[in-house]
Amino acid sequence: MTTYGDWNGTIGRTVEDSTPDWPEPIHPGEAAPNVVVVLLDDLGFSQLGCYGSSIDTPNIDALAADGLRYTNFHVTPLCSPTRAALLTGRNHHAVGMRGVSNMNSGFPNLTGQISDHAATMAEVLHDEGYSTFAVGKWHLAPMEQCSAAGPYGQWPLQRGFDRFYGFLDGETDQFSPSLTYDNHHIDPPKGPDEGYHISEDIIDKAIQFMHDSVSVRPDRPFFLYAAFGATHAPHQAPRSYLDKYRGAFDQGWDDVRAEWFARQQELGLHIEGTQLAPRNPGVEAWDDMPEVHQRLAARLQEAFAAFLEHTDAQVGRLIDSLRNLGQLDNTILMVLADNGASQEGGPFGVMHEMKFFNGILETPEQAIDHLDEIGGPHSHTNYPWGWAQAGNTPFKWYKQNTHEGGVHVPLVVHWPEGLGDFGGELRHQFHHINDIAPTIYEACGVAPKDTYRGREQMPISGTSLGYTFTGTDEPSRKEVQYFEMGGHRGIWLDGWKAVTRHEAGTSFDDDTWELYHVAVDPSECTDLAASNPEKLADLIDCWWEEAELHGVLPLDDRMLQLFGTRHRDRSPHPASRHYVYRPPIAPLPSQAGASLGGRSFDAIATVRREAGQGGVLFATGTE
Incomplete structure (x- = not known):
């Protein structure tokens, strides 16, 4: 006799002798809140206005004024690990993300992807009846798997999201990005000369995804994961934002850092007696620097500030859309960062960040001739260590480091229906990025299952922040x-x-x-x-x-050595392979194509063209 799983009707010889059965639709309940997580990249503790900065971030500040600001929230020191912990509620080593997804060490703690034994928040919420969308940066799939040839198992749509629009790697040009729409690569809809910027584009798509869902299924809540490329390098913004900050940081990082620290104290972000950490090794006193160094450094910080304010404006558009949809009050909206401010600009800052990763020191005397390009489509800048430490005020060290400058970041939580009269308050309990998923599960009334798609799930290691939503003085429940x-x-x-x-x-x-x-x-x-x-x-x-x-071992201090390596055993793209590319072909991530870096190579092109035809035969990178 044929069986039909969970179907509970009866089948006779005719429909008159039979009883139909319709399964109960999966739904989290009428009161279930929407969830929106806005993740900013390489943003230090002090760089938002509501955390002491002089950079204008009025939209995020408004969320803080009506929500909660956390003063003791922590993350991992790097992007992919934080994202993996955020989306799973587990520690990053345990789920296979010791470093970025461009790396695979051959050990379980660094596979370049999230373990199938750790379902993502999107997978869990989707199975409870949520619509799920992701826009912006992914950086949770091995880049060797991110070409049109796949495999697609670690792309957003295969890890629980219904829709995706953004980029799969760790960074991209903000004016001319490498874009992926759901499961396929696309060209940007317009160019920088036509006013294109990816931060605006991803929020356009986020708004569309929300409208599509709420218009057709107004009873169904949604989860939106909006991971900006900002404020990771390259620091790029529209000209009007760049012009606004011209001269705004000419006083230098020492004075700015002191001003931001004083403002933090006025805001009550620190306990009495908190000190401003001394300058990190390698950070010069501003007044001791040559004038050409000061000019370059100030202009690089201006580009960062413009980039951040432009990002805040896109957050404002997202908030307006939620309000217009009538969804803002019952939406848990979190704004946070993946790690502290970046040290990857080196002591002077760089016109092109890849020079830092390749050990090329660009001097201010070399870069100063390109001052007016900074922040525009022909630059790929990152600021110097002094501005990064100012961004991490009052802490020391940076992204990649386990001192507070690398791991202590802002967290704003806004949820009018869930916070009651506690909006505008501070919370000082210690918490960590692996606490976000269990917080959201608790707020949504969701209990993650012990198995997912037949795979036993590892325990969630995070601790819910839910108790802090309506209480101020309770000690941290994080052990x-x-x-x-x-x-x-x-x-x-x-x-x-x-x-x-x-x-x-x-x-x-x-x-x-x-x-x-x-x-x-x-x-x-x-x-x-x-x-x-x-x-x-x-x-x-x-x-x-x-x-x-939590699977931290073996300890391994290799980082750049593992980045994109093709020389490991069983690489799907061995350095010895011969490739033939025939048009039309989708864009290729560098790790999913012929191995060009750090070695000699031959490239042979066979071209058939008619008179007057022309174009690019081969290009890699953006500049």
Whole structure:
């Protein structure tokens, strides 16, 4: 006898002898909130206006005025790991994302993709009846799998999202991006001369996705994951925004950092006694710098500020759309960053960020002739260390580091129907990026299943922030949190933190650990390692225990060496392969094509053309 799964009707010889059955539609409930997560890239703790900055971010500031600002929220020090932890509620090593998705070390903690034993928030919410959309940066699929040849298993639509519009790699040109629409690559709808910018484009699509869903299924809630390319390099913005900030940072990073810290204190973001950390090694005093260095550095910071304000304007458009749809009040809207401000501009800043990654030091004297290109379509800039540390005020160090400058970021939560009368308040409890998914599950009344698509699911390691929505003074329910990136390590436990910076290529046994009582010294200014060795030893032991528990091991300080390597065993794109490309063909990510970097190669083109025909035969990169 044929069986039909969950169908509960009966079948006789005729329809008159039979009983139909319609399955109950999957639906999370009439009161289930929408969820919108806005993730900003490489944004330091102090760079939003509501966190002390002089950069105009009125739309995010307005969310904070009606919502909650978290002053003790933490992430991993790098983009893909934070995104993996955000979307799964697990620690990044456990789900296979020790580094960025361009890397695969051959160990379970770095596969370049999220484990199938860790369902994403999109997968969980989709199975509960949510519509799910993602726009912007993905960076959670191995880039060798991101060509039109696939495989597609780690693309957004295969990890729980109904729709996707954005880019798959870690960064892209904001004026001429590499775009993917659902499961296929497309050209930008217009060029920079016609006013195109990807931040505007992805919000256009986000608004369309929401309108499509709410118009047709107004009873069905949605989850929107909006991950801007901003404010990751390249720092690019429309000319009107660049012009607004001309001269705004001529006083230099020392004065700006002091002003932002004073504003943070006025806003109540720090406990009494918090100090401004000293300048990081390699950051010069502004007044000691040559004038040409100052001019270049100030202009690079202007481009960053313009980029951030332009991004805030797109967040404002998203908020307006939610309001016009009548959805804003019952939408959990979170704005946060993936890591602290970037150190990838080096000591002077760069006109093209790839020079930093290739070990090429561009001097200000070389770059100054291109000053007026900064922020436009013919630049790929990142600012110098001094401005990055100002962006991380009051902390030290940067993105990639496990000190607070790399991992301590803003978090704004806005949800009128869920926060009651607590809007506009601060929350000081310690929390981490792996706490976002369990927070959303709790708010939506969702219990993730023990298995997903037949695969047993690893435990969620995060702790819900839900208790903070309506309470101010309760101690953090987070018990412990480790940090690790490229050998840099740290651990937080009950208001104490042990942390170390690791020099790649040296023994981990030679690392010098520091100890801070961050409950009273959040900017890590007073190292207590020498005066309290017992506490330090306990925390180091705890770090190793957490490392064993969450798949951190083996420790591995290789980063750039693993980036895009084709020389590993069983690479799908071995360096020895011969390729023939025939038009028409979709754009190829560099890791999914012929291996050109760091080696000699031959390229042979066979061309048939009619008189007057012309065009590009081969191009890689944007400039």
